[in-house]
Amino acid sequence: MMAHLMKSSLGIGNKVLIAVIEFIALLIFLYAFLLAAEYTNKNAVILQSAGYSMGVNQSSFLQFFYFLRDVFTGSWGNVTPSFPTLGAFPATTVVGFSLPLTAILLLISLLVSMPIVILMGIGYSRRVNTTTKAASNVYLGLGAIFPLFLVAAFARFFLYNTSLIISASSKNLPNWSFPTHIPFIDGLINGNYALAGSGILVFIIPLLLMIFFASVEMLQIYRSGILKSLNQGYLGSASSLGLPRWLVVRNYLMNKGASEIFRYMPIVMTSILTFDIVVEAIMSYRGIGWVFYESIISGSYFGAIFSLFVFGIIIILASFISGIARALLDPEIAGGE
Template sequence: MLRSVIKRVAFAVPTIFGVVLVSFALTRLLPGDPAVYFAGAAPTPEAIADIRKAMLLDRPLLEQFVSYVVNLLHGDLGKSLITGQPVVKDLVARMPATLELTGLSLLIALVVSIPLGVIGALRKGSLIDHAARFFSTTALSMPSFFTGLLLVFVFYYLLGLAPAPLGRIDPLGLPPPVRSGLIVIDGFLAGDYESVTDGLAHLVLPSIALALSGIGPLTRITRGAMLTVLSSDFIRAARSYDMPRWRLIYVYALRNAMLPVLTTAGFVFSFLISANVVVEKVFSWPGIGSYALEALVASDYAAVQGFVLSVALLYVLINILIDVLYGIVDVRVRLAE
């Protein structure tokens, strides 16, 4: 398994370089001039020229790219024009908020979609199967920003059951001491259960809005994989031995159907990180998604490139984790290495 992880990391290096190249090229196509934005409300041509020189924007693109890659190898992603802080510092400060939201969203999607897929496969063609497919299709077709706004309107504005969509905790509340950066976990570690309750209350609506995008594909993949496994020879043989139904379904069938589900979960997690851009803006969530959106508006090259690179690294790590889970779920994967 270690050999497989090392191969994955080696194969990921060209991918990361391609992401760096593409993100560098695309940010240079953004409208606007960051030097003008940085120069202030009434900039002079001389001030703009000096800023462009300081930001290396007056040099050829190839020279800019080489300088960017060299700085990148030293762990320097540049400085954000919006915050005035190094991009690495901004991303490290905001990443826990994004991971907390995305992780809970994926958990909700898995908890809902796997039972729906299993029930749909066990009762193929029934009313429950049709209802599960209708729900998954509807959840997939609804944009995250629309779902988020709808949830805010119903549960905050009309019913008053949810807190105001103004971040991770109440604006007047005090966050727990930072250890992991995750409000809920830090609250548990500090024994501050008021922060835990407040953090969970602020997490519910954005997590549901984001999770609905992942329920559709996960439900369909689970249902299809279960139908394939349930019609296989070893399941028919197990039935002939009068094995308990729950053991047949949840120990043998579901475990063998989990490989495509794990693959889809990895893609869904990567998609949810990208979809965070909209959901975080709707709920004023201080993650890397809202940070990237503000950077795009301001043509902040360094911040946009840092966001794209961080998402690409997360995608690589997710794929490596899926490979490890493959070996845990299916012994044949370990034996084939």
């Protein structure tokens, strides 16, 4: 156990290094977009009106350092006045208000998806065809065939007059609640139960959509992890040692499947954030995905770039945490115990 922890702690150093490299790569990547915006002369007015706050009037090399200065001092420019909420506020404020809504949506959808994935994934632990395996295959097939935007569009159209959908007419209202910006929590804190109730209702459909598509994404990876493990030697050894089947499934196959999810967590998280952008845009759910979408629609370059920056940070964090979780879960990494 001690050796395992030491190995994990050694891994943490490497993972911090990788996270730092990824962070630098993210900054260079975003900076490249800033340069591209300058050279393609898109939204030149916006860039000028921002007073070249990000140093776009300097040489490219110097600009990068101006850019770094602005990143670390939180000067990401303002969203355009046409942004449909608060007006020309700093992009950091707008994204900061939206972050809790996206965070709670991602967190709950991931927490609910995990048990669904584990339950459906167990079907793949046997080579023979079972009802669970067939059900999981159908679930995966539905997820692959149905585009997310189509399901979301149908849901929005057919439930439009219900309390489950944020109506288009409320789009221009600055309706972020305080102090957490999550209406159903703020409603409970402030004793405003009507707000809490409506906050829960408009949360249901985005959550269900996210759970379905996130669980399909994870189930694909979980399945591939289990199928790969079925051919591993240690599985045969465990069985020949007389371990009960359920113990082999729990200790080796399920761990391996979960480990695969953690291994591909950055890519899973990327897919989930892509779903998030689409769901929030269609459902007018005011998370970061919605800010990104509205920034593009209203020509707010800084809003879009800062949203991407936050997405990047979420993925880097997910990558870091999943690396540690994988080191603890994977029977092969854990020294073949």
